Amino acid sequence: MTRRDLTSHLGLIAGLFALHFILPAYHHGVFARVMVLAVYAIGYNIAFGYTGLLSLGHAMFFGAGMYGVGIASYHFAIPALPAWIIGLGCGALLALVVGLLALRTEGVSFMIVTLMFAQAAYLVILYFSEYTRGDDGLVIPGDMRAIGSWDLSDEGTRYLLAWALFSIALMLSLWLVRHPFGRVLVALRENEERARLLGYDTGGRKLAALVISGTISAAAGGAYATMFGYVGASFAGVQYSIFALLWVLLGGAGTVLGPFVGVLFMTYLNDVASGVTEAYMLIAGVVLVLLTLFAPQGIVGEIRRRFWKDLP
Amino acid sequence: MKHETDVILSTEGLGKSFDGLRANNDIDFTLRKNQVHALIGPNGAGKTTFVSMLIGRLEPTDGAIWFDGRNVTQMPAHKRVAAGMGYTFQITSVFARLSCHENVALAARRKLGGDAAKVEQVVADALTRVGLADRTADVAGDLSYGHQRLLEIAMGLASAPRLLILDEPTQGLAESEITAFKALIRELSAETTILLIEHNMSVVMELADEITVLNFGEVLARGTAAEIHANPAVQAAYLGTEAS
């Protein structure tokens, strides 16, 4: 990790901390949400951006974390922190199982297989409505939304916790992509057969990447559940898988800062759009098409291409 | 099977069928340590199939492969590389969007792991040896075809294999580049074993300690350059297919 890497990323983290004291209430709340969702996007970026695994089903990992937390705290009254660990475990386990099967395919088949698994997971949530309350979702009891004396339903605490989680995820992904392990993931994305004949166990690495990616996504889902107090099936639906793809593409796939930039940009774009029309998914569709056509590198990717060649 | 200590790689009865079509048949092959061994044969003789089985890209239909006293027939490709085989592709296959440095570093790191200083040293050394020291930061895909081939060889060097398999390394190189390539191989032959799959007869005749000729998926002849040159069966096989 170079000094420049560190200063730029720590700079963002410091800036977000400073915003805690500056932002007006509405935007303060928006930023807390953006940071949690950015963690989800960071997880997705490890699989898609760095390893080249174009999954269309990451909502199942986000949902696994979310429902892991939701069911643990709603039905078993498990406190926030242990519940979150359970959520992580659910995500990791699901990613392992899905990875073992789906990674036998590649390219278009991999996309469809992950899409189908995620759809099945979503339907499973609806099917076991006895525990998940189906479409209505679970509202997490207030006393489960606290770590020690920190009340997570308090907006200030929530922002700082989201900030802490985001900071950890960001630095973790920076460290990972600068580490030899992350370099191999990039090599897999670029040319898998070559990487294999350099002696790398490509199957094992891809599985590891997917599990890391799924676990980070689950961490975000679990945190979202406790922080915002609601667990719903729509978070595990196809749209949330597409969102992850959209955010990462928009921000810049294979860049450490891209996921955050993508979520932030899309959130405010939707904000503006929902004032105009209720069909806000139209914006998502248009942005997806325009991105694939004109800016496949995304925002941060363009910055890297033009100004800052070794941006991670 | 008993092994002479100076044999690094051998195959016995190796064969491969594609949908009933016999591409390789009953190939017995031995490769001695610290030799340059050339594998030649007319187009369609089954050289690529044979080499693909050696490195583990293709599974043999029958027969066995021994590397360094171990039966590696069922071993996946990446483990064979980890065990000491190096392979450069016939059609250049570098990481086109990564820098030359990163291409070679990926090859070096598999063995050296996180030892960054050592990796730097190996990368610099490998790039210097193939004459790409001034292209370190260039994106591999921007290099000329000849330079990409050299980068491939640098990747092979950096992984420090005990057996380096070069699949048609001079294909598409200019005459001057071939001369440099020959010097490089001579230098390398002192430290590692080289299996050379080659079309260019001048390269083969100059470099090879031993030559195996494949024809119609079977071993047609083996011997020194002079023996092969004088072999009437080899001449017949090549007649009309290749003038050089």
Added chain:
Amino acid sequence: MEFGPYLMLAMLEGAVLAAVLALMASGLSLVFGVMRVVNVAHGEFYMLGAVMAWVVTQFMMGLGGGPAVNFIAAAVLAPLIVGSIAAAADVVILKRLNYDPERVIVATIGLLYIIQQAALMGYGPDAKPVVAPFNERIALPWVAWGENGLEMYYPWGLSTTSYKLFVIVAAVVILAGLRLFMTRSRAGLIMRATQLDGEMATAFGIPVERVYAIVFGAGAALAALAGVLIVPIQQAHYLMGGDALLLSFIVVIIGGLGSLAGTVVAAVLIGMSDGIISVFFTPTLAKIIATLAVALVLVFRPQGLFGVKNR
């Protein structure tokens, strides 16, 4: 009443679903077969076909046409309009992506939302019906041993409509026509040549770009036609594309990607079994099983259940 008549009714209903599914899935399969891309917006073209059928019949009703004339107008115009939209999307979007399989999927996901949300804005959130051109109730006969040996009679309540029978016949005729077109006509030959090798086809002077636009449009038109046919039975709704897409994925994958014959066989299988499955399982469980089955088929038998391994 015995079990037999019920089974016959279930099979008839299944055959209607199979017919619509076969049409839609063969559009998806055609596009994949020739262009090697997966069109995720395919379900929206189906929806658009149904919505356009409503629009056209509304317009025609304003002109004072009868149900039959209106429906014929819809069956002709809706696929044409939808096909043109798809062909335009191919030229404007897919062509510029060089038909890169992964980027096409991402772009067609975008297209999916654009079409769906545009329908929501233009057509509204309600389901709206289209009147069938003819809809006579047809009582179904059954045979049983009576006093005079084998007797034919009409069990009470056992009936279908002439329109449903028409849907089945129409699908069979269209699919047979499609097959003849692909195997016998010059245009079909050109498409198949393009499918085998795009570069080679270009070298032989086949206008590959135009072929692709036409194929993509034709695939969408088949989906739209399926939408037109279903809309008198099931109303047009802006979200109806999702389930339809899922079902056609299932059909195409089980039948083997790009194989027209496999697609039809799989459509019949899925359409027929759908009724029977829903007797034993709740719809949600049936969908879970179906999606997992598709995923596992792709993982363990990527050539489909009926396809043969190629290459």
